Amino acid sequence: MDPRGFPTSLPEFQRVFPDDAACAKYLEAMRWPTGFTCPKCSLPGEPYRFPSRSSIVLRCRDCKANASLTAGTVMQSSHTPLSTWFWGAYLVTTQTPGQSALQFQRQLGLSRYETAFQILHKLRAGMVRPERDKIGGKYPVEVDECYVGGRTRGEGRGVHYKATVVGAVEVRPRTEDGKKHKRSVYAGRLRLRVVSEMPTIEEKLVNPRLSGREAEILTTFVTDTVEPGSIVRTDGWGGYGDLVKFGYDHDSLVLGGDPDKAEKHLPMIHLIFSNLKAWIQGTHHGVSQQHLQAYLNEYVFRFNRRFYPMTAFNSVLGLAAHAVPPTYAQLYSGDWEHPV
Numbered sequence: 001m002d003p004r005g006f007p008t009s010l011p012e013f014q015r016v017f018p019d020d021a022a023c024a025k026y027l028e029a030m031r032w033p034t035g036f037t038c039p040k041c042s043l044p045g046e047p048y049r050f051p052s053r054s055s056i057v058l059r060c061r062d063c064k065a066n067a068s069l070t071a072g073t074v075m076q077s078s079h080t081p082l083s084t085w086f087w088g089a090y091l092v093t094t095q096t097p098g099q100s101a102l103q104f105q106r107q108l109g110l111s112r113y114e115t116a117f118q119i120l121h122k123l124r125a126g127m128v129r130p131e132r133d134k135i136g137g138k139y140p141v142e143v144d145e146c147y148v149g150g151r152t153r154g155e156g157r158g159v160h161y162k163a164t165v166v167g168a169v170e171v172r173p174r175t176e177d178g179k180k181h182k183r184s185v186y187a188g189r190l191r192l193r194v195v196s197e198m199p200t201i202e203e204k205l206v207n208p209r210l211s212g213r214e215a216e217i218l219t220t221f222v223t224d225t226v227e228p229g230s231i232v233r234t235d236g237w238g239g240y241g242d243l244v245k246f247g248y249d250h251d252s253l254v255l256g257g258d259p260d261k262a263e264k265h266l267p268m269i270h271l272i273f274s275n276l277k278a279w280i281q282g283t284h285h286g287v288s289q290q291h292l293q294a295y296l297n298e299y300v301f302r303f304n305r306r307f308y309p310m311t312a313f314n315s316v317l318g319l320a321a322h323a324v325p326p327t328y329a330q331l332y333s334g335d336w337e338h339p340v
């Protein structure tokens with residue numbers, strides 16, 4: 001388990017959340033970190049609990065109003081057991097990125113495909129909101145574009161859509177923990193955007209000055225996502241020529257057509273692009289251009305929270321972000337009590 005007690009494997013997760021009662025206990029702790037307070041009459045105090053182990057309702061002992069543990073969450077009014085939702089949230093945020101509904105149905109042992117599809121859809125909805133704050137600042141940022149193949153199956157031979165994706169990622173030093181690592185840097189926050197068709201690397205070589213509309217699109221992406229003043233690393237194509245004008249410290253590689261040089265200059269973003277393509281092709285067998293941005297947002301959501309699985313888990317379930325819950329360890333060792 002990680003320091004805050006979040007399960008790092010599926011068996012561990014099942015031990016922490018073995019049944020609906022365990023999930024209900026967690027929801028209660030999230031919603032009322034300092035102990036139950038009646039949402040209707042605001043009276044604090046231990047509520048009436050229904051004997052059924054799967055009950056998600058607490059009743060105020062004073063005014064007799066019922067409070068649902070799932071109110072305001074993605075699970076509200078659902079007939080699916082809490083444990084299924086919890087499993088689903090765990091799977092989509094950590095274990096197996098971008099599960100297909102069929103894999104998901106099998107892993108959760110759900111009898112209906114539609115149920116799996118609906119759950120997945122609702123959980124994913126919490127991942128596709130674009131992240132608005134700007135990255136960079138004291139960290140250098142690598143920026144580059146790649147082509148992501150679209151869906152081709154069933155649309156005839158030779159029909160092949162490709163979309164250009166532009167990405168920006170922070171390069172952070174690995175100094176905090178004092179341990180020795182293979183690399184001295186790691187990838188920080190990521191941003192990805194679908195942009196209209198851009199020239200290929202070959203076209204860039206033929207016409208390195210090609211800019212105009214393309215340059216405007218790429219510059220807008222950088223000004224939207226990266227803090228002014230940041231070091232921005234790009235290849236040497238003219239598409240990024242305006243960055244200095246917008247207050248960036250532009251670290252541009254002279255484009256010599258040497259892939260090794262580009263690899264050394266932009267290692268992080270290239271690695272992210274290759275993983276992104278593998279995910280889109282491998283798990284989803286291509287994505288239509290219309291839905292590509294939503295998939296990119298999902299990828300970014302998971303990538304940016306890969307060190308904070310608990311945040312991602314709570315977020316997709318729609319649990320309040322402000323509440324500081326007890327750790328799982330506290331919950332399940334019995335050490336944690338509602339403060340009175």
Ligand SMILES: [Zn+2]
Pocket residue numbers: 038039040041042043060061062063064065
């Ligand atoms: Zn009450």
